[in-house]
């Protein structure tokens with residue numbers, strides 16, 4: 077890619093729907109502000125359940141056509157968020173959805189959970205060296221909630237960040253590049269508790285409770301003590317785009333106002349604010365950052381490398397605009 081925008085954000089997710097659920101408002105915000113937002117999704121979500129009865133035939137144990145269908149849902153979600161750069165890791169269908177932890181699908185040789193991490197990371201190195209993101213977002217080591225594809229997406233993303241910066245690694249995939257900041261998705265416990273309190277209020281006041289059941293607080297991926305959250309970009313103005321993107325994933329998600337449910341039909345809060353934990357790179361200042369790009373160089377980059385050609389350290393996002 078040549079003439080890249082000044083600010084570039086890369087997100088690495090396991091299935092179509094994760095990006096909208098976890099980061100939809102963040103993606104919409106930065107896309108609206110003119111940043112390049114690149115999404116890499118590691119599987120097509122072939123093993124998902126199907127909410128609309130009329131689409132039940134798509135399921136893996138029937139027509140096994142859910143992966144192709146979810147590709148279309150993802151394209152619709154990207155439109156709602158204003159995101160134009162989306163890729164599947166290694167190309168569409170390279171890695172298959174592994175199913176929930178412990179499912180027989182975990183044993184399929186083509187599933188993502190059985191992927192060689194370095195091989196999968198190499199696909200991502202090519203994207204990193206092309207897009208040269210200052211910021212990368214992915215899951216924590218548990219993948220947020222222990223799903224094998226989420227855990228693997230974390231491992232592949234973190235490994236790719238290391239390899240992309242190695243001056244001796246696969247120079248055929250582009251100049252070495254060091255991502256300036258890496259964040260893991262998270263949600264502060266106080267925000268989750270407040271969200272569920274609102275859900276309980278809706279039930280207690282006799283308002284139509286949108287869903288037959290309510291999820292447990294710990295069903296929410298990435299709940300952390302408030303003090304572990306290091307960044308909260310101002311995403312609330314983009315919650316409508318997030319909700320629309322989540323609705324686009326109609327086989328997986330039902331949205332009702334400030335709440336949503338997955339195929340388990342258990343209501344949970346739809347968060348307008350999205351939260352992150354900086355795990356690599358320097359924060360842009362004391363206290364919680366309100367911008368993921370705080371503290372990084374965000375000058376426009378031509379197609380030249382900011383790397384130094386192998387004298388030990390790669391160029392970093394902090395040096396953007398140096399060329």
Ligand SMILES: CC(=O)N[C@H]1[C@@H](O[C@@H]2[C@H](O)[C@H](O)[C@@H](O)[C@H](O)[C@H]2O)O[C@H](CO)[C@@H](O)[C@@H]1O
Pocket residue numbers: 091092093094097121122123124125173174175176223328338339340341
């Ligand atoms: C949000 C997410 O990661 N969804 C995954 C997950 O789907 C869940 C799974 O089907 C579970 O059995 C249901 O109870 C739950 O409601 C679903 O969200 O796992 C799927 C299979 O790997 C995956 O396709 C889906 O994207």
Ligand SMILES: [Zn+2]
Pocket residue numbers: 090091094223226
């Ligand atoms: Zn997922």
